Amino acid sequence: MIEERYEPRREKETGRIEAFSDAVFAVAITLLVFSLQVPALEDPLTSEHLVRMLLQRWPSYLAFFISFATILIMWISHHAMFKLIDKSDTPFLFANGFLLLLVTTVPFPTQLVATYLTTPVAGVVCALYAGLFLMTNLVYNLLWWVAAHQSRLLKGSVSPMLIHTRSRYYALGAPCYLLALLLAFWSPGVSIGICSVLWLFWAFTTYERRPAREAYGNKGLNQRKKKDAMRGDVTMETGPE
Structure with missing residues (x-):
């Protein structure tokens, strides 16, 4: 008679961190919907008036879409990073917590852009918007560095080439967001355009097939x-x- 032996599956050390992070990302991306507001119509109530008011709120739709896409890609990238990580320590926990702090603040500048993009203060709100993503990218790089430096927290199977590739991609964001921040005072539209293009870049590089x-x-x-x-x-x- 052959006796089958089953070894209990080892619980991943970062499991609770991932679960908590997923919850924070979910709440932050849900709160973005508050940047979309129903227009207040005055008498007489007509379809043409409603359509015109809805079209006038295009900054709200734009800000919502960019922020939603950015948080979504950020969450996917966060998930992909944790697939390479096997352990955690105190610096890693604090770095991840700092990242989540910034993620939860995304709805605030999103609301600012939705409200003031077509006003004379558009440069300031776009600078705040790009500045938040700049800080988020810097902290994201810090999180990766804490985990990948000398492969401290990574799985033993992760190759140096993959570490180098990820590090290079993550580092590209900061200069671009800094450029968007500086250009916001000259051309808010260009600043928002850079933020829009960057989430497409992250979408194509997060799960690079190698x-x-x-x-x-x-x-x-x-x-x-x-x-x-x-x-x-x-x-x-x-x-x-």
Whole structure:
């Protein structure tokens, strides 16, 4: 008689951090809807008047969409980062908490942009908007650095090439958001345009498809194949250790 042995699955050390972070992202992205307000119509109530009032609120729609897309991509990137992280420590917890603090404040400058984008103070509100994303990007880089420096908190299978690639992509955001901040006083529209384009960039780079051997290294790839083979998913065929 063959006795089957099952080893209990080890709980991921960062599980609670991820759950808490997901909740904060969810609340922040939900609060953005308050930047969309129903227009107050005066008599006489006509369809043309309603359509005109709705069209006049286009800054609200623009600010909502950009902020929603940015928080969404930020959450996806946060999730992708934590797939590479296996441990946590106090500096990492504080860095992640600081990031969540900034995420929860996104609805405030979003409301400012929605309200004042077409007014003489548009430069100030766009500078605040870009400035918040600049700070968020800097803290995001800090979070990654705390985890990736000397691979302190990363899984052993993560290759140096993947660490370098992620670090390079994350670092690109700060100069762009700084440019958006400075240009806000000259052209608020250009500033908002830069913020709009950046979330598209993050969307295409967050889950960059790379050859498995390049991303995880030979040793990490072999470990993954062994686990898959034990589940019966693939045939064992490992590369050189």
